[in-house]
C-alpha cells in the first residue's frame with residue numbers, strides 16, 4: 004500500500020491512487036506514468052456532485068398509465084421509490100415483456116464505455132443478466148468507434164484486432180519509421196484513453212523519439228492539433244471526407260511515374276487489374292489524377308504530386324484516425340489506405356505499411372499481455388435478431404422494416420423494452436431530436452446511471468448506481484501490463500447500489516438468482532476472475548501472487564508477448580505458409596465478395612463516392628464533431644477538468660478567422676450552431692488551428708434542452724449531436740456517421756439560458 008495512505012484505482016484514462024483528505028477527494032496519477040492524463044482531475048468534484056442520482060426514480064406518466072409510447076418522456080416528473088418497491092415493479096415488467104413477447108421484446112445492446120473495472124463492467128453485467136434471466140435480448144453489433152472499419156477490414160486484410168492492435172507498435176515507430184502520413188492525425192488527447200485502463204501514456208515520448216531520429220510527419224486533416232507539436236508535422240488541409248480522393252490522386256502519381264512496388268502488388272495482393280482500371284479511368288472514363296483530386300479535396304495538384312513523390316523508397320507508415328470512417332462512405336478511406344500502403348510495399352515491415360487506428364486509443368501500438376484477464380461470462384443469448392449499433396432510432400421508429408448489412412437483408416426487430424446500463428445514447432447517437440422521438444415509442448425504458456444524463460431523464464425507471472470509486476474491482480486491459488487492484492475509495496452516494504447488486508435482486512425476483520450469481524458476491528467474483536490470471540502465471544513458472552497478495556500490493560505487472568508484427572509480418576515473410584484470413588489469402592484490392600453484394604454505396608474496390616451531405620447556402624460550414632480533450636465522451640462532464648474548459652458554462656467551438664469575420668464572431672462570443680436537424684449554443688474560439696470552411700465542436704457536453712416540451716428544442720450547452728445526421732456509412736457496415744455534418748453559425752444575442760443539465764430533475 005502506498006505510504007501516503009492513498010489507495011490504488013484505475014480508469015479508462017489512467018491508473019491512479021486516491022483517497023479522502025479533509026472531506027475532499029485527492030487523485031494522484033501512477034508514479035510510473037510519464038505523461039499523466041488531466042482527465043483524472045474530473046473525479047474530485049464529480050464524486051459528490053448534485054448531478055449524481057441519489058434514489059430510485061420512476062417517471063410519473065409511466066406509473067400512472069403503465070408501459071407504452073409516451074410523448075412526455077424527457078419532459079415529465081419523477082417519483083422517488085424505495086428499492087424494494089422499484090425492484091418489484093421492474094421485475095414484474097420484465098416478466099410481462101418476457102411472457103408476452105419473449106426475450107426478443109427486449110433491447111439489451113446497452114452500448115457504452117461504462118467504467119474500467121472488469122467485473123462491474125455494466126454491459127457485461129446487463130448482458131449476463133438478460134441471458135440468464137430472460138434467455139437473451141436483441142443485441143447490437145460493432146461500435147460507434149469503428150463501425151465501418153470493423154466490417155470492411157476482415158474482407159480486405161484480416162480480423163480487425165489482428166491488423167490494428169498487433170501490427171506496427173510505438174516501439175517500432177520510435178526506432179524505424181522514416182515517414183508517417185497520418186490521416187486525421189494521432190491526437191494525444193485520444194491515445195490517452197483506453198478501455199480497461201492505461202498505466203503509461205507513452206505515445207508522446209514515442210513520437211518525439213521518432214522525430215528526433217529524423218522521422219517526418221505529414222498530417223492530413225482539418226485541425227492542426229491532431230498531431231502534437233513534438234512531431235513538427237507538415238499540415239495538409241483538405242476538405243473533410245475527401246481523403247479517398249486524395250489517396251486516389253497519390254496512387255495515380257505512383258502509377259504514372261512508376262513509383263509503386265510492383266513486386267509487392269504481385270506477390271501479396273489480389274485485384275490490381277480491377278483497381279488499376281478504375282484508378283486510370285479505364286473502367287469509368289475518369290482518370291484519378293492529381294488534377295481530378297485537387298478540386299474535390301480543396302488543395303492543389305502540385306501538393307498531391309509532391310506528397311506522392313515523397314512516399315516511396317523509405318519506411319513509410321500510413322495511419323488513419325477512426326474519425327475518417329465515422330462518416331458517409333466511411334469504408335472507402337479505410338480500404339483505399341490499405342491499397343496505397345500496398346503500392347508502397349512496406350506492409351509487414353517493422354514500423355512500416357498501414358496501421359489503421361494507431362494513436363486513436365491507448366491500446367493500439369502496444370504489446371499484448373501473455374496471460375489473460377478473465378471477463379464476466381455472458382451466458383447464452385438465444386435471440387438471433389441484432390442491429391448494427393448505430394441503427395437504434397431506425398429500429399425503434401421502423402420495426403419490421405428491412406435493412407441491408409454486410410451482404411444480408413435483415414429486418415428491424417419489434418422491441419418493447421429497452422434496458423441501458425453503462426452507456427449514454429444522448430451522448431453517442433446522432434440527430435438527438437430523432438432519438439427522442441424513437442425513445443418515446445418504446446413501452447418501457449430502464450436506465451442504470453451514476454448521474455442524471457439526458458438518457459436517464461428520458462427513462463421510465465432510473466436506478467442509481469455506484470461510480471467506480473465506490474466499489475472494488477480489477478483494472479486490466481489486454482495491451483497494458485499493469486493489473487490494478489482497484490480499491491474502494493469512498494462510500495456509495497445516496498442510496499446508489501452496484502449494477503451487480505441490482506441485477507442480483509432482480510434475478511432473485513425472477514427466480515434465477517443462483518444462475519446469475521453462481522453464489523458469489525462481488526469479492527467472490529473478483530477472486531474468481533483473478534484466479535485465471537494467477538493460474539496462467541503459475542503455468543508459465545512466473546511469480547503468481549495469491550489474491551490477498553495482489554490486493555495488498557495494489558498492482559501486479561503481467562508478462563507481455565514479444566513485439567512480433569502479427570499476422571501481417573508472418574504473411575510478408577511467407578505468404579504461402581501464412582496466408583491472410585481473407586477469401587483470397589491476400590490483401591484484397593478488389594473484393595469479389597463485396598462486389599457480389601451489389602451495393603451502389605460500396606463497390607468491389609475502393610472508390611470515390613461523393614457524399615450526399617454537402618454544404619449549401621443555408622448550411623455552408625462543415626462541422627467536425629470529434630472527441631473531447633477534457634473528458635471521456637460525456638463522462639463527468641460536470642467534473643472540474645471538463646468544467647474549467649467551458650466558457651460561461653458552454654462548450655467551446657473553434658472557427659477560423661476567415662469564417663468568423665464575416666459573421667461578426669469574436670473569441671468569447673456565444674454562438675448558435677444550426678442546421679435542418681437542430682441547433683445548439685456554444686462559446687466561440689477564433690483560431691487558425693482550424694481550416695477555413697470548418698467549425699469544430701467536440702462531443703460530450705450534456706444535452707440541455709431549453710424547453711423540454713418542444714419536440715426538438717435548442718441545446719443551450721453545446722451537444723453537437725443535435726446537428727449530426729442519423730444515416731449509416733453504407734449498406735455494407737451501417738456504421739455511425741457522427742463525425743461530420745454541415746451547419747451554419749451565428750452570433751447569439753438573446754438572453755443566455757441557464758445550464759440545467761447538471762441539476763437533478765424536479766420530482
Ligand SMILES: Nc1nc2c(c(=O)[nH]1)N[C@H]1C(S)=C(S)[C@@H](COP(=O)(O)OP(=O)(O)OC[C@H]3O[C@@H](n4cnc5c(=O)[nH]c(N)nc54)[C@H](O)[C@@H]3O)O[C@H]1N2
Pocket residue numbers: 114115116117118123125147148149329423424425426427428430431432451452453454456468469470471502628629630635636637638639702723724727741742
Ligand atoms: N457526433 C459524434 N458522436 C459520437 C462520436 C463522434 O465522433 N462524433 N464518437 C462516438 C464514439 S467513438 C463512441 S465510443 C461513443 C461513446 O458513447 P458512450 O460510451 O455511450 O459515452 P460515455 O459518456 O462514455 O457513456 C458511458 C455512460 O456510462 C455511465 N457509467 C459509467 N460507469 C458506470 C457503471 O458502472 N454503471 C452504469 N450503469 N453506468 C456507468 C456514465 O455515467 C456514462 O453516462 O460516442 C460516439 N458518438
Ligand SMILES: Nc1nc2c(c(=O)[nH]1)N[C@H]1C(S)=C(S)[C@@H](COP(=O)(O)OP(=O)(O)OC[C@H]3O[C@@H](n4cnc5c(=O)[nH]c(N)nc54)[C@H](O)[C@@H]3O)O[C@H]1N2
Pocket residue numbers: 147148149186187188190192193194195196223224225226229242243244245246324325326327329330363364627628629630631632633634635636742743
Ligand atoms: N480525450 C478523449 N480521448 C478519447 C475519447 C474521448 O472521448 N476523449 N474517445 C475514445 C474513443 S471511444 C475513440 S473511438 C477514439 C476516437 O478516435 P477518433 O475517431 O480518431 O477521434 P476524433 O477526435 O473524433 O477524430 C480525430 C480527428 O480526425 C479529424 N477528422 C475528422 N474528419 C476528418 C476527415 O474527413 N479527414 C481527415 N483527414 N481528418 C478528419 C478531426 O480533426 C479529428 O480531430 O478516441 C478515444 N480517445
Ligand SMILES: [Mo]
Pocket residue numbers: 146147148149
Ligand atoms: Mo469510440
